[in-house]
Amino acid sequence: DTGVSQDPRHKITKRGQNVTFRCDPISEHNRLYWYRQTLGQGPEFLTYFQNEAQLEKSRLLSDRFSAERPKGSFSTLEIQRTEQGDSAMYLCASSLIYNSPLHFGNGTRLTVT
Amino acid sequence: QQPVQSPQAVILREGEDAVINCSSSKALYSVHWYRQKHGEAPVFLMILLKGGEQKGHDKISASFNEKKQQSSLYLTASQLSYSGTYFCGTEGGGSEKLVFGKGTKLTVNP
Numbered sequence: 001d002t003g004v005s006q007d008p009r010h011k012i013t014k015r016g017q018n019v020t021f022r023c024d025p026i027s028e029h030n031r032l033y034w035y036r037q038t039l040g041q042g043p044e045f046l047t048y049f050q051n052e053a054q055l056e057k058s059r060l061l062s063d064r065f066s067a068e069r070p071k072g073s074f075s076t077l078e079i080q081r082t083e084q085g086d087s088a089m090y091l092c093a094s095s096l097i098y099n100s101p102l103h104f105g106n107g108t109r110l111t112v113t
Numbered sequence: 114q115q116p117v118q119s120p121q122a123v124i125l126r127e128g129e130d131a132v133i134n135c136s137s138s139k140a141l142y143s144v145h146w147y148r149q150k151h152g153e154a155p156v157f158l159m160i161l162l163k164g165g166e167q168k169g170h171d172k173i174s175a176s177f178n179e180k181k182q183q184s185s186l187y188l189t190a191s192q193l194s195y196s197g198t199y200f201c202g203t204e205g206g207g208s209e210k211l212v213f214g215k216g217t218k219l220t221v222n223p
Contacts, residue, residue: 033211042115042200042213043155056210091154098209099143099162102202104154 002026004105006092012111013082020078021108025094032075033102034067035091043091049075082112114139116203118214125191125221133186133217135201144177144184145202145211148195155200158186191221 005024013019025032030051035043046065047057051072064082069075079086089109093102116137123131135144143162147155161177161184172189184203188195198218202211 035213040216042216045210045212048210056208099160099204101157101160102145102147102155102211103157106154 004092004094004103006090006105006108008108009106010109010111012113015082015084015112017082018078018080019082019110020076021090021092021110023075023077023092023094023105024073025075025092026096026103029094029096029103030072031095031098032069033093033095034075034077035093037089037091037107038087046077046090079110082110084112086110087112114206115212116201116214118199118201118217120217121215122218123220125219127193127221127223128190129221131188131191131219133188133199133201133219134183135185135203135214136181136183137203137205139182139203139206141177141179141182141184141203141205143204144175145204146175146184146186147200147202147213148197149200149216150197158199188219191219193221193223195219196221 007022033048034046037043049069064080067077089107091107093104095102119134146158149155163179175186177184198216200213200216202213
């Protein structure tokens with residue numbers, strides 16, 4: 001069990017640029033979640049996958065956000081035309097099945113200047 | 114839909130007890146509890162499924178009252194290592210996504 005890994009750890013980008021983050025879940029985990037966390041707040045749900053199927057996406061998420069999980073393995077989260085309000089820690093988590101513990105990665109910290 | 118946690122912050126001396134509450138306006142299927150230390154990822158503590166069960170983990174235990182849509186986390190004889198922010202996450206209302214509360218910051222002093 002190597003844990004959930006996220007890449008990059010830090011990303012600084014200029015407003016209007018596109019960014020892509022990668023998450024590699026624990027290998028046998030079927031579920032994969034993306035959350036966003038800002039200082040002093042709890043993780044905010046963005047989307048989740050069951051294998052390669054994206055089952056739910058937050059209504060708060062604008063069309064600038066998209067996520068994929070091809071072949072049910074790693075996942076990518078893309079943010080297009082970044083805005084300063086997108087600055088946050090983006091957390092990925094995986095779980096074996098529904099209602100089992102979530103294992104979080106160390107996150108990708110995005111700073112939009 | 115976001116669960117409400119109380120209190121927002123707690124300061125304890127080592128050895129004291131604390132209770133953190135989590136409540137929801139929607140019917141819940143399960144409640145998760147996580148602890149996050151500064152600069153680190155959240156770490157799983159326990160899951161409680163509907164049925165009013167109580168779980169224990171060392172000196173940390175929790176209860177879940179599905180009728181009241183509430184869960185409580187009990188920390189007894191607190192240790193310095195218990196310091197961190199505690200989040201409850203809830204599933205219910207027809208959705209399988211886990212929604213987290215805003216957290217309770219616990220500080221344990223010597």
